[in-house]
Amino acid sequence: MIYSVLKPLLFKLDAETAHHLALQISELYQAHTYQFSPRLSSHKNTLELPSPIGLAAGLDKNAQALTTLSSLGFGAIEAGTITLKAQGGNPRPRVWRYPEQESLRNAMGFPNGGRESILINLKNYQGASVLGVNIGKNKESTPAESIDELGQLVSTLGQANYFTINVSSPNTPGLRALQEPGYLRELFSELKRHTDKPLFLKIAPDLVKEEIQGLLKISEELKLEGIIATNTTIRPDLGVGGISGKLLYAKSLMVQEELLQSQTPLTIIGVGGISSFGDILRFWKLGGQWVQIYTAFVYQGPTFIHHLNKEILRFLDHFGIYQLQTFFDLSLAVRKKMIEEYEKKIS
Numbered sequence: 001m002i003y004s005v006l007k008p009l010l011f012k013l014d015a016e017t018a019h020h021l022a023l024q025i026s027e028l029y030q031a032h033t034y035q036f037s038p039r040l041s042s043h044k045n046t047l048e049l050p051s052p053i054g055l056a057a058g059l060d061k062n063a064q065a066l067t068t069l070s071s072l073g074f075g076a077i078e079a080g081t082i083t084l085k086a087q088g089g090n091p092r093p094r095v096w097r098y099p100e101q102e103s104l105r106n107a108m109g110f111p112n113g114g115r116e117s118i119l120i121n122l123k124n125y126q127g128a129s130v131l132g133v134n135i136g137k138n139k140e141s142t143p144a145e146s147i148d149e150l151g152q153l154v155s156t157l158g159q160a161n162y163f164t165i166n167v168s169s170p171n172t173p174g175l176r177a178l179q180e181p182g183y184l185r186e187l188f189s190e191l192k193r194h195t196d197k198p199l200f201l202k203i204a205p206d207l208v209k210e211e212i213q214g215l216l217k218i219s220e221e222l223k224l225e226g227i228i229a230t231n232t233t234i235r236p237d238l239g240v241g242g243i244s245g246k247l248l249y250a251k252s253l254m255v256q257e258e259l260l261q262s263q264t265p266l267t268i269i270g271v272g273g274i275s276s277f278g279d280i281l282r283f284w285k286l287g288g289q290w291v292q293i294y295t296a297f298v299y300q301g302p303t304f305i306h307h308l309n310k311e312i313l314r315f316l317d318h319f320g321i322y323q324l325q326t327f328f329d330l331s332l333a334v335r336k337k338m339i340e341e342y343e344k345k346i347s
């Protein structure tokens with residue numbers, strides 16, 4: 001198993017250096033178009049994913065390794081965060097590991113090559129995974145300028161199957177204030193003038209119930225495709241930046257529960273510390289369908305998503321169900337009972 005040899009070497013390097021090296025190695029690997037099992041496919045609102053497990057934003061900021069990442073079994077790949085103009089982000093070091101807790105802390109501040117740098121990469125993409133592009137504001141832009149920037153991004157990145165608007169990174173000053181309803185109303189009305197692609201809002205885990213409900217209401221009103229919950233959490237006791245991985249799990253799950261219990265018709269994508277099939281089952285028990293993963297993929301390696309996809313097939317086999325969509329079409333009460341039975345079996 002190559003990653004078991006590579007991981008101790010990569011983990012000796014500074015986290016960001018290791019990250020770039022791993023991406024470069026994966027670019028050397030000649031990816032084939034991965035054939036997903038048709039059994040793993042499912043749809044919700046306007047999207048259909050060949051696996052319910054997506055790659056969260058931030059790992060492939062400049063869309064350099066899309067086809068390779070797709071071949072690792074992700075049903076969707078979210079490139080970015082990309083900003084209109086290139087920017088360097090915060091000074092390094094800006095990514096730290098917490099290996100015992102399988103967690104990371106990052107204060108990257110959206111380093112990326114800007115829109116021009118990813119156009120060709122998006123065009124060259126050949127994978128079967130759905131392609132999302134996560135977009136954000138440039139550091140120096142005012143809220144009003146950022147509406148124009150984001151509008152330009154969605155109107156020119158036509159290769160994307162969906163867009164995610166990132167107003168929840170803790171590493172761009174003032175960004176989280178953009179989760180304010182008045183601003184969102186103005187922003188999304190403008191974006192809808194520029195694109196008819198599905199739009200997701202990515203939210204922070206550090207919101208109180210009223211704020212979560214407020215964001216859900218406005219997302220429904222603006223007819224967004226859905227909400228991606230959540231971004232990283234702030235933990236000033238650990239240092240600057242945002243925490244991801246297992247240390248984030250409980251907080252993200254609470255936000256996901258708050259969103260899902262309202263029976264919203266929107267697509268709620270669960271992200272934050274998901275690191276096992278058991279975690280996916282827990283999200284499904286709340287009524288959720290699709291998840292994203294970043295940190296657990298870094299710790300568990302390139303075969304992790306294939307492993308999770310196999311676990312899903314085993315779950316379907318146990319109940320004699322051919323396709324995942326058939327499971328999602330069952331009532332929530334029935335799905336819950338099945339999951340509880342399966343959890344007992346695997347515990």
Ligand SMILES: Cc1cc2nc3c(=O)[nH]c(=O)nc-3n(C[C@H](O)[C@H](O)[C@H](O)COP(=O)(O)O)c2cc1C
Nearest residue numbers: 056057058081106230231244245272273293294295
């Ligand atoms: C190093 C690093 C960089 C990230 N960069 C971005 C980013 O550019 N845009 C974004 O929306 N989220 C970014 N994230 C957040 C992830 O997309 C995800 O929401 C978060 O890490 C929680 O998922 P996880 O616990 O599976 O990692 C980043 C996370 C990490 C660890």
